[in-house]
Amino acid sequence: MDLGTAATGEHLVGATVLVPLGACEQHGAHLGLATDSLVARAVCAQVALRLADRGGKRRVVVAPTLEYGASGEHEGFAGTVSIGTEALRLVLVELVRSVRRWCGPVVLVTGHGGNAEAVASATRRLRWEGHDVAWTSCAEPGWDAHAGRAETSLALAVAPRSVRPDRAVAGALDPLPELLPRLRAGGVAAVTPTGVLGDPRGASAAEGREHLAALAARVTAQVLAGDVDEHGRLVRPETAGVPG
Template sequence: MNLADLAWPELGERPLLAVPLGATEQHGPHLPYTVDTEIAVELCRRLGRARPEIVVAPAMPFGSSGEHAGFPGTLSIGQEATELVLVELVRSADAFAGVLLVSAHGGNAMPVRRAVRTLRAEGRNVRAWSPDGPAGDTHAGRLETSVMLAVRPEAVRTNRFQAGVTRPLPELMGRLRGEGVRGVSPNGVLGDPAGASAEAGRATLDRWTDGLLDAAASLAGDGMM
């Protein structure tokens, strides 16, 4: 069920709520700004299809994307604001048995983690889940490009594929903190989109969906569905 399609008497009694968390930030020369949001929405759509009793909230399309500020068009609300928004959002969701935050943007990891810690300390049933990926293919590389070819192929500029930096993310973190993504990868890619395919994207989405379903089952077991 999509919350956007319901009127309040149709909500039912204390369902689980899934909230897609994304970002609006550059994704190299070949992908749109909305990649992370679109992936989170697609995963929640799949979750809702598999578990129709779960309510899916409208997506939160802005997050902590300061590392991409060197590229025009990136919109970021920063870590503190992201954390505060999530804390207040989940506090407002007491009509639900639990809240699952589905974040497809790595830059949201710290504020999401802090928000969940605060909320669980208050006794709220909340968890966060994020998709995984290779350490050397973390942004606009083969993985995300394949997923976007599966989700919205018309948005992928296949004639603009360019390799970026392919070193593992942990090796880049020091420079990323100091210089941002632009200082590390002038084209904004951390990975290489070459070889991306819709078939690989669908397989990745299937695997991620299995993990998300496990997270939802764990949340339901904690809290009362």
């Protein structure tokens, strides 16, 4: 169920709410500024369907996507709009406090890695207040870090009109841990003039659909297990021993 189009009613009381968190930031010349938001939204929609298919015992709604995030590392590129970590943290705290007046568990699903600090901080605060809230991300081990093959494939699967494959070029190919010192000091522009971390060439919608299914299966398993770490982050299935 889409919360943005749902009418007020008892069917919403106690429902699990999935909140997609995105960003407005550069993704090279071949992907749109809203890529992270589109992916997070698609993952949440698929998770809601999977949870609803489990006998209909769990009511699930997908909240409107939070389109702005903490994207300061991308501000060297035109089009990026960042509200910063502290503002995002405050927004999430107030959002969850409000929605928890009528809903059950809240799961924050971020499509942008730069949101993690704000999401973790907000979740720790909210759980301390007694709220049933946790978070997870759309990142997967082995994927290139930003606007590479995996993310481009996902965009081709969920919003093909937002992708311009003819403009796809490789960016920084060094492993992310090796890039982090320069990234932290000067942002993405300090390590790649294209704004890409990885190589988007070879991406396909078919590969994107496989990635989306894998993400949805993993997040569904996380929600069902409900195990969290000290930051309120849902434990990955392979860590928690949950098949996914």
